Amino acid sequence: MLWTIFLLLNGLLILVLHYSTRKRQKNEPPLDKGLIPWLGHALEFRNDAAKFLARMKEKHGDIFTVCVAGHYVTVVLDPNSFDKVLNETTSFDFSRIRAQMVNRVFSLQLPSSNSAPERKWMENHFQGLNLQKLNSSMNIHLHNLILNNPESCCSSEWKVDGLFGLCYSLLFRAGYLTLFERDENVAAVYKEFRKFDDLLYKLARKSLNRGETEIVKLSQERLWKLLSPPYLTGGSPSNSSQQSYHHFLQEQGIDTDMQTKAQLLQLWTTQCNAGPAAFWLLGFLLTHPEAMEAVKSEIRGLSALQDTSLQRPRLNQLGPCSTPVFDSVLNETLRLTAAVMINREVMQDKLLPMADGKEYHLRKGDRVCLFPFLSPQMDPEIHQDPQMFKYDRFLNKNKTLKDEFCKDRKRLKYYIMPWGAGRNSCVGKEFAVTAIRHFVFLLLTHLDLELCNPGAELPPVNSRRYGFGMLHPEGDLLVRYRLKRT
Numbered sequence: 001m002l003w004t005i006f007l008l009l010n011g012l013l014i015l016v017l018h019y020s021t022r023k024r025q026k027n028e029p030p031l032d033k034g035l036i037p038w039l040g041h042a043l044e045f046r047n048d049a050a051k052f053l054a055r056m057k058e059k060h061g062d063i064f065t066v067c068v069a070g071h072y073v074t075v076v077l078d079p080n081s082f083d084k085v086l087n088e089t090t091s092f093d094f095s096r097i098r099a100q101m102v103n104r105v106f107s108l109q110l111p112s113s114n115s116a117p118e119r120k121w122m123e124n125h126f127q128g129l130n131l132q133k134l135n136s137s138m139n140i141h142l143h144n145l146i147l148n149n150p151e152s153c154c155s156s157e158w159k160v161d162g163l164f165g166l167c168y169s170l171l172f173r174a175g176y177l178t179l180f181e182r183d184e185n186v187a188a189v190y191k192e193f194r195k196f197d198d199l200l201y202k203l204a205r206k207s208l209n210r211g212e213t214e215i216v217k218l219s220q221e222r223l224w225k226l227l228s229p230p231y232l233t234g235g236s237p238s239n240s241s242q243q244s245y246h247h248f249l250q251e252q253g254i255d256t257d258m259q260t261k262a263q264l265l266q267l268w269t270t271q272c273n274a275g276p277a278a279f280w281l282l283g284f285l286l287t288h289p290e291a292m293e294a295v296k297s298e299i300r301g302l303s304a305l306q307d308t309s310l311q312r313p314r315l316n317q318l319g320p321c322s323t324p325v326f327d328s329v330l331n332e333t334l335r336l337t338a339a340v341m342i343n344r345e346v347m348q349d350k351l352l353p354m355a356d357g358k359e360y361h362l363r364k365g366d367r368v369c370l371f372p373f374l375s376p377q378m379d380p381e382i383h384q385d386p387q388m389f390k391y392d393r394f395l396n397k398n399k400t401l402k403d404e405f406c407k408d409r410k411r412l413k414y415y416i417m418p419w420g421a422g423r424n425s426c427v428g429k430e431f432a433v434t435a436i437r438h439f440v441f442l443l444l445t446h447l448d449l450e451l452c453n454p455g456a457e458l459p460p461v462n463s464r465r466y467g468f469g470m471l472h473p474e475g476d477l478l479v480r481y482r483l484k485r486t
């Protein structure tokens, strides 16, 4: 017993010494260790990463190193320098960080750290020829869920609901029916998924309390069961994405247990962002009448929609350039509410050249983090009045999409970055944009949709979710809706 206490104290002492003796060396970025050894800035980071990193940027500039729960993280906030990190895949590696995260959150351990075959499967599946098929399936499901489902919507009475729950559930259901092609358990999957997703950021940061740990464990187990391919439990085979992914995993030699866990990761990756994005977009439109009028006017002007009947939507035929106002609104929504964090591990001591000509020495074993939410997305040098929603921020005078933004007089490649970048960027971008556009247009053309309280404002964001893709609101926005009378 005494020995154990002695060894523990020794270990603790070594940790404290290690984390309090690190000093900034020549050519290294400014170092901010925080006051508490090992923990460093972890609490502030966890509670509101955007506020904390904005404070650090104010103090140190566009590059600095902070201590967060035992890791030294160099944060790079100059978008003109992002490619120096993203393109250096040997020195700045993602595979170990990714493996740790999917193990912690999804209990998933894959035999190989090489993610290239999986990436290829995803590209084949969510892009190119397959995309058309997925888009039309998604459109049909959205159409049925919104317009042909008297339980969810009818013309004779108003329904009242939270906009976040409404958007999330409809896009999730349509997405699940499209990719998993199973309607027998969609309601149960959605219910469990929401419980899991609501606590996921705490699971990732190991900050669940005992009650929450139980909830997460139970919903994970239920989801694993619900997602088991039907033909494994006596059902018939299908051509769904789920089945194709299942075959892919089998070919990779992944055992049955890990296959089920990989399916949950796949479900989360493909379903966690579109619903929240649609919520913010509609929320901004409902609270900004001039933006709503501009989008509705664009819809009215679309020739593809002129013969719209309640039965046959033609929105899947729209190309990306046919809806510049909507595209600008979507970009502006993502600028304000998409908050991915791009983390890499430094594999060898490395000189990082920045766009301003300075070079910084990074140490092997540290991490590098890009947080595009702060810059470019909320950077006042790039986007004027960055806290404000301006529906036409991404529109040129001639109604084409504006993509010219500068920092330090240099034109930016990354002026927003909601889809990530580099090798791990979103493979479902086109599918997601088409689905959100179709969803919003369906709602605006076929439903009367209004705020319950005309003076209501959008709820604030849940500040603990920075770094986990689309932000969630703290609370909801009450709306009422009914089918338009024709």
Ligand code: HEM
Residues within 6 Å of the ligand: 119, 122, 126, 269, 270, 271, 273, 274, 277, 338, 340, 342, 418, 419, 420, 423, 424, 425, 426, 427, 428, 429, 431, 432, 469, 470
């Ligand atoms: C507004 C909606 C969406 C946003 C903002 C978004 C954003 C992102 C981001 C930032 C990543 C990279 C994550 C990282 O680096 O850690 C990502 C990855 C991914 N997204 Fe999306 N996504 C959206 C919707 C979708 C949809 C609907 C699909 C379904 C097809 C999808 C499929 C994927 C996949 C499969 C990956 C993993 C790519 C890889 O690991 O190489 N996404 N997404």
